[in-house]
Amino acid sequence: MKLNTDGMKPLYVQISEWLETEILSGNIQKEEKIYSQYQLAEMFNINPATAAKGLNILADEGILYKKRGLGMFVSPRAKEKILKRRKNDTLKQLVWELVTEAEHLGLEEEELMEMIREVKEKGRG
Amino acid sequence: MKVIECRVLTKRFGRTKALNNLSFDIVENTITGLVGRNGAGKTTLLKIMAGYLQKTEGEIKAWGEDPFNNLQFSANMIFIDDNMPMPQTLSLMEILDWGSKFYNNWDMDIARGLLDYFSLAPGQFHQYLSRGLKSTFNVILGIAARCPLTLLDEPTTGMDAAVRKDFYRALLKDYLQHPRTIIVSSHLLNEIQDILEEVLLIREGAKCLHMSISDLKEYGIGLLGRREVLEKIVEGEEILHREELGEGTCYYVVRNTLKDQKIKEAKLAGVEIKAVTAEDLCVYLTAGKKGGIDSVFNEK
Numbered sequence: 001m002k003l004n005t006d007g008m009k010p011l012y013v014q015i016s017e018w019l020e021t022e023i024l025s026g027n028i029q030k031e032e033k034i035y036s037q038y039q040l041a042e043m044f045n046i047n048p049a050t051a052a053k054g055l056n057i058l059a060d061e062g063i064l065y066k067k068r069g070l071g072m073f074v075s076p077r078a079k080e081k082i083l084k085r086r087k088n089d090t091l092k093q094l095v096w097e098l099v100t101e102a103e104h105l106g107l108e109e110e111e112l113m114e115m116i117r118e119v120k121e122k123g124r125g
Numbered sequence: 126m127k128v129i130e131c132r133v134l135t136k137r138f139g140r141t142k143a144l145n146n147l148s149f150d151i152v153e154n155t156i157t158g159l160v161g162r163n164g165a166g167k168t169t170l171l172k173i174m175a176g177y178l179q180k181t182e183g184e185i186k187a188w189g190e191d192p193f194n195n196l197q198f199s200a201n202m203i204f205i206d207d208n209m210p211m212p213q214t215l216s217l218m219e220i221l222d223w224g225s226k227f228y229n230n231w232d233m234d235i236a237r238g239l240l241d242y243f244s245l246a247p248g249q250f251h252q253y254l255s256r257g258l259k260s261t262f263n264v265i266l267g268i269a270a271r272c273p274l275t276l277l278d279e280p281t282t283g284m285d286a287a288v289r290k291d292f293y294r295a296l297l298k299d300y301l302q303h304p305r306t307i308i309v310s311s312h313l314l315n316e317i318q319d320i321l322e323e324v325l326l327i328r329e330g331a332k333c334l335h336m337s338i339s340d341l342k343e344y345g346i347g348l349l350g351r352r353e354v355l356e357k358i359v360e361g362e363e364i365l366h367r368e369e370l371g372e373g374t375c376y377y378v379v380r381n382t383l384k385d386q387k388i389k390e391a392k393l394a395g396v397e398i399k400a401v402t403a404e405d406l407c408v409y410l411t412a413g414k415k416g417g418i419d420s421v422f423n424e425k
Binding site: 003008010011012038041042045046047048049050053096097100104 | 155156294297301319320322337343389399400
């Protein structure tokens, strides 16, 4: 992944989202040790304190847990937690932006729904 | 642990105050970016921290001692800038050899590896190098010395873009393996910000702010939209910057203390919300004359 250094999203958030994606895709399994802040710093060419901040977000949410002296590990229920939050926060936010933009453009609700259905069908076909 | 403690530090050159009541601490094993406009006092501050210059008033302590005229301290510190005096009779390799004799943690493998990577011939002489290559050699010294306190004053002057990128990566990698306290001054915050932990911004010799780079990046928020809409939104907020962009359009930068509700309202009113880069923010915070460069031309 390439970090976007001047976007709206802070680097540490991008790190935590990348780790979440790695967990969701199964590249990192539950109960497996996650990258250390130093490994992440080296991988993404960032300060280790920034990487630690990304890890700590996930630890605070219970997606990772600390084993004293051994580092951080993926919680057994990490996937569920990530999915739940992405649905509740990320997706809701995206929908909010979508609806706002549609209103700006004067789109009818049915038109918007039609566009969503279209994308869904195309994506499957 | 604090490596540098600075209390109400003032430095005068004749009648000019180069540093003015500066107070801050630098914590062990962090990388701090020292940022400020031309003439803000960056080099003076670094030279005082390096023990090259004596303070006028206040207190400066490095590991609890005054760095000025302190041999023990200078063995643990390296100061790199682009007018480092180098012996004219020694080749680059011989300079590195002398470095290894003076500095305890010196790593000759890294020094040789970097020399080779940046295509510097060991038998060359420093005074015949181009400006960019001089800077490159100087930072090789700075990295290989592995000093507990490493001070770099505009280390990338004259380097091309590829070398600058490689240098910052080399600095970060060596820091990860051998953590130490690094302070690096630069005009190009965009370039170094990713490897920084802290930023110390100075303005006219005084501290403007000192915070983590991630806090700095979230310090301000940019609002782009119709003037009359924006004026209502920014009322009561701390305005850091204001710019007119053509007919009726305005760009405001305010402290990032806006309530979520207000941001939503702004978005609904068609205001674009923009991230403010650390570099832009530093420019706004240290802006001298209100109105910027345009005002010079408008006055005529």
